[in-house]
Amino acid sequence: MFNEMQEQILSLKREKNAVILAHNYQAVEIQEIADFTGDSLQLSLQAKQSAAPLIIFCGVRFMAETAAILNPSSRVILPVLEAGCPMADMITAEQLISFKAEHPGAVVICYVNSTVEVKAESDICCTSSNAVKIMQSVPADKEILFVPDQNLGTWAASQTSRKVTVWHGYCVVHHFGFTVKDVENMRVAYPEHTLLAHPECQWDVVSKADIVMSTSGMMKYAEDHDKLIIATETGLVDLLKSKYPEKSIHSLNSNGVCQNMKKTQLHHVLEALKLEQHEIKVEPAIAGKALSCLDRMLALSK
Numbered sequence: 299m300f301n302e303m304q305e306q307i308l309s310l311k312r313e314k315n316a317v318i319l320a321h322n323y324q325a326v327e328i329q330e331i332a333d334f335t336g337d338s339l340q341l342s343l344q345a346k347q348s349a350a351p352l353i354i355f356c357g358v359r360f361m362a363e364t365a366a367i368l369n370p371s372s373r374v375i376l377p378v379l380e381a382g383c384p385m386a387d388m389i390t391a392e393q394l395i396s397f398k399a400e401h402p403g404a405v406v407i408c409y410v411n412s413t414v415e416v417k418a419e420s421d422i423c424c425t426s427s428n429a430v431k432i433m434q435s436v437p438a439d440k441e442i443l444f445v446p447d448q449n450l451g452t453w454a455a456s457q458t459s460r461k462v463t464v465w466h467g468y469c470v471v472h473h474f475g476f477t478v479k480d481v482e483n484m485r486v487a488y489p490e491h492t493l494l495a496h497p498e499c500q501w502d503v504v505s506k507a508d509i510v511m512s513t514s515g516m517m518k519y520a521e522d523h524d525k526l527i528i529a530t531e532t533g534l535v536d537l538l539k540s541k542y543p544e545k546s547i548h549s550l551n552s553n554g555v556c557q558n559m560k561k562t563q564l565h566h567v568l569e570a571l572k573l574e575q576h577e578i579k580v581e582p583a584i585a586g587k588a589l590s591c592l593d594r595m596l597a598l599s600k
Contacts, residue, residue, distance in 0.1 A: 310571040317350035321357040322513040323533035323559040337514040338410045339425040362578040377566035388467030389446040391415035404441040418587035423595040427512035429454040453497040472498035475554035476529045496530035
């Protein structure tokens with residue numbers, strides 16, 4: 299059953315022929331009223347394919363920017379403008395230009411968790427669900443620069459045996475929120491459980507996981523499996539617990555909360571639909587360069 303505010307949102311959404319996209323880390327009550335939920339890759343594809351005149355993007359700024367670039371015919375609204383991503387802010391376009399100058403001829407792969415300006419200076423984009431595939435698509439004789447997430451870049455490199463130089467950015471939640479001690483404690487508490495870790499976690503955590511995968515991978519795995527320990531932002535764990543109340547699903551550390559993802563609340567979504575404020579626009583010249591980077595990723599993800 300939807301609550302009163304959810305019903306208002308659904309009614310207004312139908313009235314305006316809008317589409318609501320919500321990332322897997324959003325609160326459950328927001329995911330319940332979304333047309334599509336998923337990880338960054340899934341939502342990018344949905345944004346590109348949407349024919350709706352209005353897209354309400356419940357996530358963080360780089361995701362709304364990506365949607366605006368991929369679908370310029372729709373208006374993309376970010377309910378909370380202050381919902382950012384610290385990792386995306388850990389490298390600027392100017393820093394990337396200098397990084398490339400130090401490694402002439404290298405191919406730049408940028409994680410989707412990056413600003414539009416960084417995407418515009420990169421060769422190809424990736425998400426956590428396709429990073430290995432994207433890395434494997436680069437000619438074997440080419441050095442790869444991976445920005446901004448050192449952990450995803452390091453893990454993907456370990457799966458491909460490629461020469462990769464990583465930028466030293468990280469997701470605050472995954473980098474500091476999950477530790478080897480957490481793994482040891484949960485292994486003792488739940489010895490028969492499978493540990494799923496997001497590749498944004500530090501190497502000493504992912505190396506001890508049973509499976510390393512994106513949030514969409516975790517969602518799919520949970521459909522057919524019980525007894526899970528999950529090392530990613532707690533929004534996904536909350537969603538899985540809501541969806542499968544009969545299953546034993548636990549967060550590796552319940553303090554792994556992304557405060558930016560949690561800034562978006564139901565009343566912000568309602569306001570976004572009513573007022574159509576906080577539209578995300580990208581300067582055309584930068585959007586064009588960033589689009590090439592994103593399109594290369596999407597072409598390889600089919």
